[in-house]
Amino acid sequence: MKRRDFFTAVPLGALALAQVKNAAAQEAPLAEKTAVQQVPFLPFLQNPGTDSMTVAWAVGGRATGYVEYGETAELGKQAFNTLAGLKPLDDTFLFARITGLKSGTTYYYRAVTIPYKDDNKPAGEPVCSPIHSFRTVDPRASRMSFAMINDTHENQAILKELTAKLPALKPDYIIWNGDILNDVHSAERTIASLALPAGVFSAESPLLYLPGNHDCVGPWVHNLSRLMVPWEQENPQERALSYNFAFRQGPVALVGLDTGASSADAAPAWGGLIAHEPYRAKQAEWLAKVLKRPDIASAPFLVAICHIPLFEPDQTLNGGDTTDDWARFSRQGLTLWGPLLHKAGAQIVLSAHRHALRREAGTPQRCWDQIIGGGRDLDKDAAIVFGEATTDKLTLTMRQLNGTEYGVFEYKPRNFKRNGIRRV
Numbered sequence: 001m002k003r004r005d006f007f008t009a010v011p012l013g014a015l016a017l018a019q020v021k022n023a024a025a026q027e028a029p030l031a032e033k034t035a036v037q038q039v040p041f042l043p044f045l046q047n048p049g050t051d052s053m054t055v056a057w058a059v060g061g062r063a064t065g066y067v068e069y070g071e072t073a074e075l076g077k078q079a080f081n082t083l084a085g086l087k088p089l090d091d092t093f094l095f096a097r098i099t100g101l102k103s104g105t106t107y108y109y110r111a112v113t114i115p116y117k118d119d120n121k122p123a124g125e126p127v128c129s130p131i132h133s134f135r136t137v138d139p140r141a142s143r144m145s146f147a148m149i150n151d152t153h154e155n156q157a158i159l160k161e162l163t164a165k166l167p168a169l170k171p172d173y174i175i176w177n178g179d180i181l182n183d184v185h186s187a188e189r190t191i192a193s194l195a196l197p198a199g200v201f202s203a204e205s206p207l208l209y210l211p212g213n214h215d216c217v218g219p220w221v222h223n224l225s226r227l228m229v230p231w232e233q234e235n236p237q238e239r240a241l242s243y244n245f246a247f248r249q250g251p252v253a254l255v256g257l258d259t260g261a262s263s264a265d266a267a268p269a270w271g272g273l274i275a276h277e278p279y280r281a282k283q284a285e286w287l288a289k290v291l292k293r294p295d296i297a298s299a300p301f302l303v304a305i306c307h308i309p310l311f312e313p314d315q316t317l318n319g320g321d322t323t324d325d326w327a328r329f330s331r332q333g334l335t336l337w338g339p340l341l342h343k344a345g346a347q348i349v350l351s352a353h354r355h356a357l358r359r360e361a362g363t364p365q366r367c368w369d370q371i372i373g374g375g376r377d378l379d380k381d382a383a384i385v386f387g388e389a390t391t392d393k394l395t396l397t398m399r400q401l402n403g404t405e406y407g408v409f410e411y412k413p414r415n416f417k418r419n420g421i422r423r424v
């Protein structure tokens with residue numbers, strides 16, 4: 001089934017709204033299993049690589065599962081997420097990472113779910129999702145595109161309208177730049193506002209997830225990584241850098257950074273459970289290294305992505321480094337990451353969090369433009385930021401859902417000579 005058909009076949013609004021009502025009616029104690037039953041098994045793509053892809057989906061009841069895949073719709077191969085020889089068994093989410101793929105190649109896949117009883121015996125026949133397709137990352141591609149949505153905050157109406165625009169854009173990647181949730185409260189709300197929508201709009205265009213400050217708190221937050229699968233880091237000692245990624249698709253190198261919570265680690269609101277200050281410092285060490293990686297360093301365009309803006313013209317505003325609520329920007333990110341991105345000649349930092357489209361043009365001291373995504377007022381500031389690039393030009397379009405165009409901006413390839421980088 002083609003993705004466009006799938007959007008028609010699965011009414012996102014009705015589906016997700018039903019789940020929200022269900023969740024509200026059946027708010028279960030945390031220790032209990034999810035109360036959501038009969039969740040449609042809608043797989044979506046994450047962690048795209050030149051030779052790998054992750055597929056995750058919600059199950060809403062005890063189940064095991066795997067992914068069938070292949071270079072034709074006949075499939076033929078299987079990928080399991082095993083640990084110590086055990087196949088997964090989970091009440092909420094399943095995922096499988098497909099490896100050993102070829103770069104720039106189309107693959108077909110489907111998720112297979114097998115319901116289980118509490119005694120670990122099968123409770124029914126395997127249920128197969130529709131067959132979808134994806135393409136693996138291809139650094140040699142001639143073009144690249146991405147679409148960014150952000151700050152959807154469990155608002156199903158906005159999510160429905162935003163994602164309805166995505167099929168026409170046909171982005172290679174869909175960036176969901178944080179504050180997907182109001183807090184990570186429960187399995188039910190995570191399924192309704194994250195897993196099921198992603199299963200509709202990101203079954204064929206991989207989702208690039210950047211945590212927002214609202215996505216890193218809440219009573220169920222420690223379970224989120226079972227759905228939003230951490231990236232595999234090249235260096236096993238950097239495994240704690242869960243949502244950092246750097247890959248190149250065609251002319252664009254994309255680098256994902258995690259700005260974390262919106263105030264200092266010591267803020268009473270975090271209950272002593274946040275350690276984002278050392279996390280941001282570790283990311284700076286990682287960033288310095290990946291920006292020198294040949295595939296990243298040689299890309300004509302360098303685009304970094306993080307939820308909380310790095311730059312704010314008024315430096316007296318809350319920079320997230322106090323125990324006060326709600327940072328306007330990430331002073332630590334600006335201090336530690338900003339100069340590295342400048343030195344590398346990054347053209348764009350895509351951010352979110354401020355709930356209104358905004359562009360802070362680069363300066364001689366900060367070569368990157370800061371682009372801030374839209375808000376959550378359907379008639380006013382909800383927006384999609386869309387980028388498409390060839391080797392000669394990257395065009396960024398910032399457009400509100402109401403049709404108002406904030407701006408279209410064109411970027412030239414990085415100045416490799418100035419940056420001391422040899423173009424390959």
Ligand SMILES: [Fe+2]
Binds near residue numbers: 307
């Ligand atoms: Fe935010």
